[in-house]
Structures are given as C-alpha cells and as structure tokens.
Amino acid sequence: MTRPAASAGALRIGILGGGQLGRMMALAAARLGIATRILCPDPKSPAFDVTSDIVVADYEDEAALTRFAEGLDAVTYEFENVPAATAAFLAARVPVRPGTRALAIAQDRLPEKTFLAECGIPTAPFRAVDDRPGLEAALGEIGYPAVLKTRRMGYDGKGQAKIARPEDADAAFAAMKGAPAILEGWVPFSREISVLTVRGLDGSLASFDIPENEHRDHILKYSRVPARLNAGTAAGARAIGETVAAQLDYVGVLAVELFVVEADGRERLVANEIAPRVHNSGHWTETACVVSQFEAHMRAVAGLPIGDLARHSDVVMENLIGDDVARMAAILAEPGASLHLYGKHEVRAGRKMGHVNRIAPRR
Amino acid sequence: MTRPAASAGALRIGILGGGQLGRMMALAAARLGIATRILCPDPKSPAFDVTSDIVVADYEDEAALTRFAEGLDAVTYEFENVPAATAAFLAARVPVRPGTRALAIAQDRLPEKTFLAECGIPTAPFRAVDDRPGLEAALGEIGYPAVLKTRRMGYDGKGQAKIARPEDADAAFAAMKGAPAILEGWVPFSREISVLTVRGLDGSLASFDIPENEHRDHILKYSRVPARLNAGTAAGARAIGETVAAQLDYVGVLAVELFVVEADGRERLVANEIAPRVHNSGHWTETACVVSQFEAHMRAVAGLPIGDLARHSDVVMENLIGDDVARMAAILAEPGASLHLYGKHEVRAGRKMGHVNRIAPRR
Structure with missing residues (x-):
C-alpha cells in the first residue's frame, strides 16, 4: 500500500477507538497530512475533537463498519480488545494494521505467553486454569507466590489476584468470577x-x-x-x-x-x-x-x-x-x-x- | 480570562482562517486539551480536517460570526487581513486576541512603519505615495534605489516594485494599480x-x-x-x-x-x-x-x-x-x-x- 510520495496528502486512515491513544494517533497523522476517520461508540470520545470525520457506532454494527471502511487506505486501532469478528469484517474490506494475528495473541494471556515462549523469549512460568482443581494443580507445579489472572480483558492490574500462600487460593479463584484464567509464577523483579x-x-x-x-x-x-x-x-x-x-x-x-x-x-x-x-x-x-x-x-x-x-x-x-x-x-x-x-x-x-x-x- | 487549572479541558478557542497556520494552531490547542472552532469561507480549508467544529462562511457574514462567537472563550486569527469590521463585531462578543490594534497596525504599511518609528525602532526611510507626483516627491527625498509597495494586502513579494533609477518609476507606479502606496528606501542588508x-x-x-x-x-x-x-x-x-x-x-x-x-x-x-x-x-x-x-x-x-x-x-x-x-x-x-x-x-x-x-x- 506504499503510495507515490506526492499523494500522501490524500491518504485516509481509520482508527478504531476514540480515547487518548486514538486522539494522539490522529494528531500525529494530521502532521503528516494524513486524514483520519474515527469510530467509537461513545459520542463524547476525546478523539472526536481532532477530526472532522467520525462514526459513532458499536464495534459490532456491520452497517456502520461498512460505512467506516469506505474509501480508507488502512484501518488501525488504539486498543487490543477489538472484537475478532470486527477485525475480520474490516479486514475483508481494507488492510487492518497491525493485523488480526497480533490482536488474537494479545487478547488472551494464554496464547500470548505461549507465543512468547515459542519465540524463545523468557516469561514467568504459566499454566491455564479453567476450574478450581486446575488452579490446585497449577499451584502444585508453579509454587508460591503466584498470580492468578483472567486470560482476557485485564489491564491496569484489573482481573489479577496474588496468591502468596495456599489459603489465598479460594479468594483469588473467586475474583476471576468464573472467567478462564492463567496462573503465573511470581517474578522477583527489581x-x-x-x-x-x-x-x-x-x-x-x-x-x-x-x-x-x-x-x-x-x-x-x-x-x-x-x-x-x-x-x-x-x-x-x-x-x-x-x-x-x-x-x-x-x-x-x-x-x-x-x-x-x-x-x-x-x-x-x-x-x-x-x-x-x-x-x-x-x-x-x-x-x-x-x-x-x-x-x-x-x-x-x-x-x-x-x-x-x-x-x-x-x-x-x-x-x-x-x-x-x-x-x-x-x-x-x-x-x-x-x-x-x-x-x-x-x-x-x-x-x-x-x-x-x-x-x-x-x- | 485565566481559568482555574482543572478546567482547561473545557476551553474553546475560535480561529479565523483555515489555512496551514490555523491548522497548526488547532493541533497545538488540541495537545493542551483546548477545543477549537474554525471559521473560513473555503469548505476545503486544510484546518477543517483537524477539528469537529467548523463554520463555513464569509468573514463579513454577521449571522455566521454570531454563531461562531457563541460559547467561545477567545478568538484568534491566522492572518493579519481580518477585516476591521469583523474584528470589531467579534470583539463586542468575545475577547479577540492578539487584538484589534495590532491588526490595524499590521494591515497598512504606513501606520506600521510610523508605529515602529514612534517606538524608536529603526526602519527604512519611508514616504506615503498617493499619486504620481507624490512618488516623484518621495523619490526626491529618499533617493535610489527604493521600493514602492502597496500599503495593504502585500505578502510574499506581491504588490512590490523596485525603483533602481528614475526611468523605473512609471512602471512601478503602474504596478500599484491605483492603490495607496508607500515608498521605502533600499536597505543594503546582508x-x-x-x-x-x-x-x-x-x-x-x-x-x-x-x-x-x-x-x-x-x-x-x-x-x-x-x-x-x-x-x-x-x-x-x-x-x-x-x-x-x-x-x-x-x-x-x-x-x-x-x-x-x-x-x-x-x-x-x-x-x-x-x-x-x-x-x-x-x-x-x-x-x-x-x-x-x-x-x-x-x-x-x-x-x-x-x-x-x-x-x-x-x-x-x-x-x-x-x-x-x-x-x-x-x-x-x-x-x-x-x-x-x-x-x-x-x-x-x-x-x-x-x-x-x-x-x-x-x-
């Protein structure tokens, strides 16, 4: 999708998400003469102030996504929790970058850690935890202290519980609210x-x-x-x-x-x-x-x-x-x-x- | 108009003019969390891409100016040729900054040079030229070479003619197309x-x-x-x-x-x-x-x-x-x-x- 140099002023990039990251991406695009179109469900999105081209709609609204994609040179996003169906729907119409594989990996801590390990990149030891006996087995292998985390939608420490000793396990498991989880060994980082x-x-x-x-x-x-x-x-x-x-x-x-x-x-x-x-x-x-x-x-x-x-x-x-x-x-x-x-x-x-x-x- | 710190996010500044300077002012405002509203007659103004709040109207359109001014904390402009009536109309409704005096001075080379001289700031020697005999008289005082310039609306060398010797005077005067002019002595700058x-x-x-x-x-x-x-x-x-x-x-x-x-x-x-x-x-x-x-x-x-x-x-x-x-x-x-x-x-x-x-x- 490399364009002839002189036509960069005619590029238009779509951004999924209207928070501060989308806003700062739009401002950076503007300095390059690149127009942006921003889709976000919240009509008060901060990023909406800095572009003339917005779509207020849910990420699952296919009619809105069709309208959003029209005439764009590429689509990007400000957050990793773009629904997989949304990314796939858009990718059939316009290049979606960074790409759907990165989204899939980053949305779920289990494939994320598995991918890192496959790349030879050191991670904390980890085990999938689907139920209470699974947590027990994982603790048996990983030991204490450990951290139980929801596999999806965690950020800024949300969806995490430290397990310093066996008696913390019940509360940590309850904090996951039945969501698929991952147990990670504690990293004594400085x-x-x-x-x-x-x-x-x-x-x-x-x-x-x-x-x-x-x-x-x-x-x-x-x-x-x-x-x-x-x-x-x-x-x-x-x-x-x-x-x-x-x-x-x-x-x-x-x-x-x-x-x-x-x-x-x-x-x-x-x-x-x-x-x-x-x-x-x-x-x-x-x-x-x-x-x-x-x-x-x-x-x-x-x-x-x-x-x-x-x-x-x-x-x-x-x-x-x-x-x-x-x-x-x-x-x-x-x-x-x-x-x-x-x-x-x-x-x-x-x-x-x-x-x-x-x-x-x-x- | 200094606002309590925490409310800066609610400031809204109007910008007259939608060219690159207006665009760059709007981008800078956005980084400070300041919203902008931009007025320009050209619907394809570059600055319109970087704000959600635009008014497409002539600078003399008072209904549009009223709409433009509404709810703004201040108005600024990207060009010195904002009509005086426009500036006055807006100034009655909202603070106009830098200010109407600066506009008046900068729109006309004669008061501009006079103001500089009154401030004790060296300028080229200058004389007002309203007609052909006036040019002759001014050349007699200032000598050669000199530059004849329209008093208003000149930029990027437009509306200027060098007079190296007496025989250049007719062509230079004709180039002013009857507009009030100013003769300036040539500055041998390095x-x-x-x-x-x-x-x-x-x-x-x-x-x-x-x-x-x-x-x-x-x-x-x-x-x-x-x-x-x-x-x-x-x-x-x-x-x-x-x-x-x-x-x-x-x-x-x-x-x-x-x-x-x-x-x-x-x-x-x-x-x-x-x-x-x-x-x-x-x-x-x-x-x-x-x-x-x-x-x-x-x-x-x-x-x-x-x-x-x-x-x-x-x-x-x-x-x-x-x-x-x-x-x-x-x-x-x-x-x-x-x-x-x-x-x-x-x-x-x-x-x-x-x-x-x-x-x-x-x-």
Whole structure:
C-alpha cells in the first residue's frame, strides 16, 4: 500500500477507538497530512475533537463498519480488545494494521505467553486454569507466590489476584468470577521496562530507547529515559521487541512490557505482556524524539518509512491521573515541561487525564 | 480570562482562517486539551480536517460570526487581513486576541512603519505615495534605489516594485494599480532574520531564539537557528519584538522581520514588517523547542502561562513549496528530519505544501 510520495496528502486512515491513544494517533497523522476517520461508540470520545470525520457506532454494527471502511487506505486501532469478528469484517474490506494475528495473541494471556515462549523469549512460568482443581494443580507445579489472572480483558492490574500462600487460593479463584484464567509464577523483579518497536510495511524494524517504568496502584505513573540498564540488557530488550514484531508480521508500533530481574550482579529479562498498539510508556517520544511513537505508528500503517527514532533529550514522562490535572497551571509554567491533556472534561479517580514530559539535555 | 487549572479541558478557542497556520494552531490547542472552532469561507480549508467544529462562511457574514462567537472563550486569527469590521463585531462578543490594534497596525504599511518609528525602532526611510507626483516627491527625498509597495494586502513579494533609477518609476507606479502606496528606501542588508515574541495575557514577555531566514522568489525557503549573529544583535532583535508586543498591548505570538546591515564590521538592525500572528519563520520551534510558537500562541490567547521557549537542538526549517513535496518519501527516511504536511490535496507552483525541520545537537 506504499503510495507515490506526492499523494500522501490524500491518504485516509481509520482508527478504531476514540480515547487518548486514538486522539494522539490522529494528531500525529494530521502532521503528516494524513486524514483520519474515527469510530467509537461513545459520542463524547476525546478523539472526536481532532477530526472532522467520525462514526459513532458499536464495534459490532456491520452497517456502520461498512460505512467506516469506505474509501480508507488502512484501518488501525488504539486498543487490543477489538472484537475478532470486527477485525475480520474490516479486514475483508481494507488492510487492518497491525493485523488480526497480533490482536488474537494479545487478547488472551494464554496464547500470548505461549507465543512468547515459542519465540524463545523468557516469561514467568504459566499454566491455564479453567476450574478450581486446575488452579490446585497449577499451584502444585508453579509454587508460591503466584498470580492468578483472567486470560482476557485485564489491564491496569484489573482481573489479577496474588496468591502468596495456599489459603489465598479460594479468594483469588473467586475474583476471576468464573472467567478462564492463567496462573503465573511470581517474578522477583527489581525494575519494569518496556520496549517500543516499530515495524514498517516493508519489514523494516527499529526500536525507541528503552524507558524504565514506575507504576502506582497498578497504573503507569512515570517512564524515565534512559533507563538504568546495562547496555547488553537494553540490546536484549530491543531484540525481544523486534523478534515479536517480525514473528507476528506486525505493522506499526508495539510495546512489550518486561521485568528486569537482578541476580549475582547480572540482569535478566522476563517478558510480561505484549501491547499491539502505541503504549503509555512511549508517550515521552512525543517531546524527546524527532518522530514520536504516534507518528511512527501512523507512518507504518500508511506504508511510509518509519523514520528516525533517535532521542535528542533525556526525559521523564509523568501520567496525570485523576486530580493530578489540578497541577496544570504549575506544570504550564515549569521550564522544560511539555504538557499534553486529552480533552476529557470529567475528572475521575484513576482516569488518565493527560501527561507531562520533562526533558533535559542528554547526559 | 485565566481559568482555574482543572478546567482547561473545557476551553474553546475560535480561529479565523483555515489555512496551514490555523491548522497548526488547532493541533497545538488540541495537545493542551483546548477545543477549537474554525471559521473560513473555503469548505476545503486544510484546518477543517483537524477539528469537529467548523463554520463555513464569509468573514463579513454577521449571522455566521454570531454563531461562531457563541460559547467561545477567545478568538484568534491566522492572518493579519481580518477585516476591521469583523474584528470589531467579534470583539463586542468575545475577547479577540492578539487584538484589534495590532491588526490595524499590521494591515497598512504606513501606520506600521510610523508605529515602529514612534517606538524608536529603526526602519527604512519611508514616504506615503498617493499619486504620481507624490512618488516623484518621495523619490526626491529618499533617493535610489527604493521600493514602492502597496500599503495593504502585500505578502510574499506581491504588490512590490523596485525603483533602481528614475526611468523605473512609471512602471512601478503602474504596478500599484491605483492603490495607496508607500515608498521605502533600499536597505543594503546582508542577512534577514526575525524575532518571534510571545506576550501573555498577564503581560509576561519572552522570545524564541532568532532564526536567520533565506527567501527564494520572495517566499521564505529556509530558517536556520541559531542565526549567524553577534550576541548583542540577537539581544537587540529580542528587544525590538518585546517593545512592539508591549506597546501594542499584544496577546500571543508576533513576528518582526528584520534586516541585518553590516558596516565597518558592525551589525545594525532595520525592522521591515510586523506579522501579528504565528509566522512561517517560527515553524522550526515545533521540533526544536519544548513549547512551539503555535502552542505558545494558544497558551497566551487562552490566558495560560506562555511556557518555556528554550531550544534544545539546532535546526534548519525548509519550506516545501509546490513540487518540493514530491521529495516527501526521501525526507520521511532522512535521519533527524521532521516532516509536516498541511493536507493540501492540490499542488500548485508557489503554494506552501508543508515544511521539514532538520535538527542536530546544539553546537
């Protein structure tokens, strides 16, 4: 779908999902002269403010999907839980990128972990848990502590329960509410990082510098770049991202969340999960790189060169969650600070309202 | 109009004009969570792609202006030729920023030059020319070479004619087509620079680093930062921008185009014109600064702190004019290059299609 250079101004990309990620993808597309059409069921979607072309409809509404797909050069999405039927329906009409395989893998922790293991990428030990006896058997193999997680629809720590000792198992199982689950061994990590990899339509691969991520209440709070990491570990993280992208025949930006485990003075990486989309831990790229993750994603999806992912500044990204946004005036006056607000009018506890990137010269 | 911090997400700013400057202002506003409403007579305006809230109407259409103004926190504009009646009509309903005085000054070269002179800012010698005898008298005072310019609506070298010797006067006068004109003495400049100054609603003043500008066929082709300039000259340029902004009780970004004249190893500045808006010679700020000229302008217009205008990288901005845009694919693959296209579908000779900012570490 690579277009003659001069016609890029005529490209139109569809985005499934109207949250802040869709909004930031649309803004990045606009800078490239690429028009966007956004589909989301919520008429108050933040992304709707930044495009003239919207479809308010459920993801399962086939008439709306037909209308949505018409005249688009490609479709992408801001979230991994796009229903498989929706992706398939659209894929019959227009290229869907990153691709349906990445969606299938990332929607379910069991095939996700299995895929990572097949790629030779270390993960926590894991077992599928379909019922209470299955949990018992899995605990017998994996031991304690362990984490029981729903296979689908978990994010920001939702749908997870730690099992530190046998007597925690009943409560953890009940917390799954009968959903298919996966038991994972506890990873004694010292730090969390992620790799943000871009794969072009032509198979070209590149990764941004590695951010070190700090979570509060299971929600990302800070990403710091550069991460405190041995050069070899950073290279290993990039290799993981690029292996995943290549194996999935991926197009666009993906993130792999990684644990850093330290033992005997050495660092070891354990892959936690794959996000087949732009990712919160890559928001710093907007201020500290020439090409942001959002632009790199839209370039790839549009079949254009992915560009230069080099970082010109050191940076710390802080998520503004809930009432954090009340600090806006102070942040606006702060040297080196780039504020990004998502246009959400209602402040709610735990809601991502915006972020701020604070840059400094590279050390 | 400074708002409590937490309510910035509810700000809505109107923009008069739907070209690339309006588009880039709207994109910058969106990053701050500020909604925009754009009025332009052309239904194919590039800026219309990046907002959900548009008014397609003539600038003189009072019913449309009433609709446009409704519920806005402020109105700004992308071009200095907003009709005075339009500005006055809107100003009775909603704050118009930068302000009607800046518009009046910048729309007519005679009050503009007079204002600069009153501020103690050096300009070329100038005389009003209303008829052919008036031109003769003005040439007698100013001498040769000189430039005859229409007082209004000139840009990119349009409405200008050089008079190198007496026999050029007739053709130059005819080129004005009867419009009121101004004769300016020729400035033997060695370089062109500009100063981009931001003034906040609270009167705070700051300027970006000074770009050195290179024109081709009277259209800006390159802006390079840092400019080759003595530190004292750069400080003088900033002082000029800040004097103009303060004297006009200005709110937002303005540009003053300046000539650098070298004699006896010393640099001297001569002010050419004032642009009461974001300016092409500030497009580099988008890639080389934390806060771009577009964001600084929208912050000021919204009554927010203007932010940190520091530059983190050296940069060259190249305008992509007409068929230049055919080099898009190569530029997208170039290290350090940030491409910005304006979403114009029709390529025309002399038309600004986009720009590219090429950054490098600060020397």
